[in-house]
Amino acid sequence: MKLLSLSILTLLFTGCAMDSQNKPMQKEQHSIPVVMFQTVDEKKAILLQDGKDHRYCVRCGMDLVKFYKTSHAAEHDGKQHQYCSIHCLEDHLGEGVTLKNPQVVAVDTLKFISVVDAFYVVGSKKKGTMSKVSKYAFSSLEEAKKFQAEFGGEIMNFSGASKKAKEDFQYYK
Numbered sequence: 694m695k696l697l698s699l700s701i702l703t704l705l706f707t708g709c710a711m712d713s714q715n716k717p718m719q720k721e722q723h724s725i726p727v728v729m730f731q732t733v734d735e736k737k738a739i740l741l742q743d744g745k746d747h748r749y750c751v752r753c754g755m756d757l758v759k760f761y762k763t764s765h766a767a768e769h770d771g772k773q774h775q776y777c778s779i780h781c782l783e784d785h786l787g788e789g790v791t792l793k794n795p796q797v798v799a800v801d802t803l804k805f806i807s808v809v810d811a812f813y814v815v816g817s818k819k820k821g822t823m824s825k826v827s828k829y830a831f832s833s834l835e836e837a838k839k840f841q842a843e844f845g846g847e848i849m850n851f852s853g854a855s856k857k858a859k860e861d862f863q864y865y866k
C-alpha cells in the first residue's frame with residue numbers, strides 16, 4: 694500500500710512539474726502571495742492580549758499579525774487591549790473610555806513603544822490600515838525621516854496623528 698501511494702504521489706508531482714513548465718507564467722501568478730507592508734512574520738509579532746482571540750483587533754477583529762506595523766495597544770479596565778491601528782484605538786476612545794499606557798509598534802524595531810515617544814509619518818504612499826491616510830510610527834526622528842524621504846508624508850507626534858485619525862470618523866456622523 695505504501696509503495697503504491699508513493700508511486701502515485703511521484704506521478705502527481707511529476708505531472709505538476711511538467712504542467713508548471715508548460716505554463717510558467719500562470720503558475721507563478723498563483724503562487725505569489727499578496728504581502729502587505731503592514732504584515733510581519735508571525736514569529737516577530739508581539740501579541741499582548743490574553744485569550745483565544747488574542748491575535749485579533751479588539752475592535753474590528755482584523756488579524757494583528759497581518760496589520761502588525763500599525764498595531765497599537767492600551768490597558769482598559771485592567772486588561773491589555775491590542776488594536777490593528779490608531780483608527781481602532783480612536784474608535785474605542787470615542788466611547789469615552791480611559792485607556793492607560795497607550796503604545797504603538799515602531800516600524801523600524803517592530804517593538805512596542807509608548808505613543809508619546811513615537812514619531813508618526815502621516816499620509817505617506819504606503820497604504821494605511823482602516824484609513825485612506827496611512828499612519829506609521831517610528832522609534833526615532835531619524836528613522837521617520839528616512840521613511841519620509843522614500844515614501845513621503847508628514848512627521849507628527851501622537852496627538853497630531855490622533856487628530857488625523859479622528860478625521861476619518863467625521864464621515865460617519
Ligand SMILES: [Zn+2]
Nearest residue numbers: 750753777781
Ligand atoms: Zn481594528
